[in-house]
Amino acid sequence: MVSKTVLITGCSSGIGLALAVKLAQDKQRRFKASLMKKNFLKHEILFTLGYKDKEKLEAAAGPALHKTLEIKQLDVCDEKSIHNCINSIPQRHIDILINNAGVGLIGPIECQSIEEMKGIMETNFFGVVRMIKEVLPDMKKRKSGHIVVISSVMGLQGIVFNDIYTASKFAIEGFCESLVIQALKFNIFVSLIEPGPVVTEFEMKVYEDAEKADYSQTDPETAEIFTNIYLKNSKAIFSSLGQTPEDIAEHTLKVIMTAKPPFRHQTNAIYTPMTALKHADPTGALMTDSFYKMVFRYDTLLHISLKAIRLIRWQAHKMRQGARLLGFR
Structure with missing residues (x-):
């Protein structure tokens, strides 16, 4: 089995x-890292988050901790922190880098400072x-x-x-769209995972704070x-169309296990027409006309549609639960 070292940023919660x-609890143990000795394999996946948040990940990892999971300190806004983290990995060898760390900001721009932006x-x-x-550079050397x-x-x-x-997501999409052509020349794949709304503690906190601002x-x-x-509409959309962090994790796993990973992958097919x-x-x-009417003219129709989707999704979930109880997959 091919050994793989995965480095993920932003693991304190959510996706x-x-x-x-x-990945750490993968029963097939598809993710391994070849360490110092040529024939010695240790199951290891490398993850990153600040030490103040590591307790939650340690508890969630359970028996996988220190076996298939190692927690390292990393601040994506600090070049020295990044350099030190990568240098602490044997031979700086990273097979898969998953950039997940991110922050959100919603509201009228007049109420947001340039520093926040x-x-x-x-x-x-x-x-x-x-x-x-x-x-x-290391990936290029290894080809x-x-x-x-x-992304989103x-x-x-x-x-x-x-x-x-x-704007931040548009920027990174444009950056990756430019980078992918060069990367392919070195046999390096670039993939953008593009979820719609995802129900996380972080996301809910952003909306709770917005209501009181x-x-x-x-x-x-x-x-x-x-x-x-x-x-109001955002709450309805999240409850009707929102995915769980586990859904996004499953989509991401499928992408990294693909022989020729796609450049873009949307996790929620409902958003593809949009x-x-x-x-x-x-x-x-x-x-612009479609979104304007959706927000300002067809508000009632939007909520009726969302309620219908929520009911259909609930029924589908119950059917899947029933199938599993009967031994079907």
């Missing part, structure tokens, strides 16, 4: 935690660039490697009141649109 645990770009864009910049970025459908389609977060720096109409239309709107009409009119 990163689910993915770290899934820079913070989003520092983590979501430059954090990924720093990681890739550090591991790419092998896989760089995975947990918002890297393809702008969403109202997510201006800066969307001060919007006096914008006009009353914009504040009303954000709090009474956007936040992201295709801009390509259907190069002028942008179809996309």
Whole structure:
């Protein structure tokens, strides 16, 4: 079995935690790292997060800790921290780099400081660039490697009141789209994982904080649109269309196990038509008109549709549970 070392950023919760645990507890033990001796194999997957958060991952990993999982300190906004982390890995050998660390920001831009906006770009864009910049030369020398970025459908389609977060995802999508051509020449694959809404503690905290925030720096109409239309619709969308971190981890596992990994992979098929709107009409009119009507004119229809989808998904879930109880897969 081919040995693989996987390095994941941002494993304290959500997608990163689910993915770290899934790989570490892989029953087939497909992820191994060849260490100092040529014929000595130790099951090991390398993960990264700050020490203050490692207890949660240690508890979730269970028996896999120190066997298939090693926790290392890493700050994606600090080049020295990145360099030290990579140097601590035997021969700096990383087969798969999964860039998951990220932060969110929602709301009217008048209520957000430039410093807050820079913070989003520092983590979501430059954090990924720093990681890739550090591991790419080694992958080029070996002529092998896989760089995975947990992006978003918002890297393809702008969403109202997510201006800066969307900008950070657009930036990393453009960066990877440029990089992938060069990387392929060195037999290095680049993959963008593009989820829609994912129900995590982090995501829910962002929305809870948004409900209590001060919007006096914008006009009353914009504040009303954000709090009474956007936040309300977002809750309905998350409860109807949202995936779990475990869903995204499963999709990511399939991508990294593919012989020729795809460049883009959307985890939620419901969003594919939405992201295709801009390509259907190069002028942008179809996309902007569709979203404008969805937000401001067909609010009631949107909620009825979401309730129907939620019911269908619930019924499908119950059917799968029943099938498993009967011994079907």
